[in-house]
Amino acid sequence: MTACVPVRFRLSGLLALLAGGLAGCVVGPDYQAPNLALPAHHAQAPQARPIRPGELADWWKRFGDPTLDSLIDQAIAANLDVATAKARIREARATLRQTAAGLAPEVNGTASSTHSRTSASATGFNISSNSYQSGFAVSWEIDLFGETRRGIEAADRGIEVAEENLRTTLLxxxxxxxxxxxxARGFLARADLARRSAELQRQTAxxxxAKFDAGAASAVDVARATAIANSTAANVPTLETAFAASAHRIGVLLGREPAAVVGILRRGGIPSPRRNLPPGIPADVLLNRPDVRAAERSLAQATARIGRAEAALYPSVSLTGNLRTSGIRIGDLGNGSSLAWSYGPSVTIPVFxxxxxxxxxxxxEAQRDQSYATFHQAVLRALEDVENALVGLAQQRLRYQRLAVAARSNREAGRLARVLYQQGASSFLEVxxxxxxxxxSEDSLLQSQVLIATRFIALGKALGGGPSQPIDTATPLVVDRETGPRLPR
Known part of the structure; x- marks a missing residue:
């Protein structure tokens, strides 16, 4: 706690107290960023270097997919969660201005006009009189112990929290x-595979x-071939349903109707990342992850609020002044003889x-401790996200290589089995x-291709990459009109 000028209750002591307060006395702890012990490297990237500024910007463009780039641009511009986060930034900025106004004097002007009439029954005359008054009232609460300044500090940190929350929303x-x-692209590719495979199986059926008609196959073989073809074709409706759900989700993320982008998504294959992302080092999450930065700023805000709460334990001093003029005519309001004024300090002391x-x-203080624990937890979760994404992407790429070999082998085995079956040198069960x-194997290969892309996306999110272009937060979502005085409708 910062030591301040002791309170004196004589006028000379009060003036000294005001001088000390105006010099910038504050109470409560000053914020210091926590120093967390982090490993030097990620377990899955022991040789990685720190990430350079801007290196993660627009990381999704590493897919080289213009359609994806366009959809993300539309989502950033029109997503409703982003609009909410922008509004919270404007709210936080207005809160700062509102809090900072507490450092300035408050001045109010008043004006009144009174007309009275008195009936005198004894004389039969009516007595009328007019009275006009105007004046100013000034009040100024001296921020002796930094209550308002700590409030400004907390509000300023609140803006930073809101800005980081916007970046988290964008991420x-x-x-x-x-x-x-x-x-969505994966579901379409798998549905197309199911159609092609079912057609090939129908040819086998x-x-x-034909062999059954020629007496070279049994009715059981015909039934089995037909069942397999229909079983494969039955996967198509399920995959189309899953595609529609993903497409509808994208439409809503773009702030549009669910079916807005269904047609667009039906063109193109599964995207694959063309360039790797730099894994960086664990300390990078403190700089790049907006949720971690928001948690750290929340900790700073909670620390400032301790000082604001402590300042309430100390006396508060206000300066007030009034200037009033009155007269029986409006012209008299400027007459010096009708002026009245008063001023003086007042002290409020919390006794009991x-x-x-x-x-x-x-x-x-307890809320500050909660914020510290939240920040520490955010750091650990960020490190966990990065490690999981690195492991998942590396292992899925190995899996894809094995599945690709298996798919090639199965394609060759299938071709040979059909040829031998047509020649009568292979059994129906082998086909x-x-x-x-x-x-x-081909369906698993497509799923693995999708998983490689989604693991790459998870790594981009875990590392904290975001859009490179600045986001307009000043324009409100709703613009009010005709807000001035008017008759009700």
Missing amino acids: VLVGDVAQNYVE ALTR NGGRLRAGVEIA LDTERSLYD
Whole structure:
């Protein structure tokens, strides 16, 4: 706690107190950023270097997909969660201006006009009189112990929290649009694979029926071939439903009707990242993750609120003044003989309040501790996100390589099995097994391709990348008109 000028209750002591207060006395702890012990490198990237400024900006453009870029731009411009976050920034800025106004004097002007009439029954005459008054009242509460200044500090930190929350909203939004985009394309690719595989299996069923008609196959073989073809085709409606859900989610993320982008998403394949993201070092999350920065700014805000609560324990001093003029005619208001004025200081000393003010300090301290724990937890979660994303992306790329080899082998096995079956040198069960294995391996390969893209998106989010272009936060979502005085409708 900062030591301040002791309170004296004589006029000379009060003046000394005012001088000390105007010099900038504050109470409560001054904020110091926490120093957390972080590992030197990520476990999955031991040789990585620190991320350079701007290196993560627009990370989704590493897919090289103009459609995805356009959808993300539209989402940033029109998403309703982003609009809410912008409004909270404007609210925080207005809160700062409102709090800072407490350092300035408050001046109010008054004016009145009174007309009276008295009836005298004895004389039968009526006596009329007019009275006019005007004046100014000034009040100024001296911020002796920094209550208002700590409030300004807290409000300023509140702006920074709101700005980081906007960046967090943008980070989540970009990730959601990109992930739903990749998943939608994946569902379409898998549906197309199911159609092609079902058609190939129907050809096998037709060949089996021809053999059955020729007495070279059994009715069981025909039934099995037909069942497999229909089972594969039955996956198409499920995949189309999943595609529609992802497309509808993107439409809502863009602030539009759900079906707005369905047609756009039906053109194109599964995007794949063309350039890797720099994994950086653990300390980068303190600089790049907006949710971590927001938690740290919230801690600074909570610290400032302790000082504001402590300032309430000390006396408060106000200066007040009044200037009033009156007359029986309006012209008399400028007459010096009708002027009246007063001024003087007033002191309010908290003597007994049942421990309410001290409890307020303890509440603020407990809230600061909560903010510290939230900040520390945000850092650990950010590190966890990065490690998980690095492991997931690396392992999924290895899985994709194995699945690609398996798919090529199954395609060759399927081709040979059909040729041998047509020549009567292979059994029907071998054909069914190879076709089923071929479809499963190619479907798994597509799913792995989707997972590589989504793991890449998860890494971009975990590292804290965002849009490079500045975001307009000053323009309100709703513009009111005709807000001045008017008759009610």
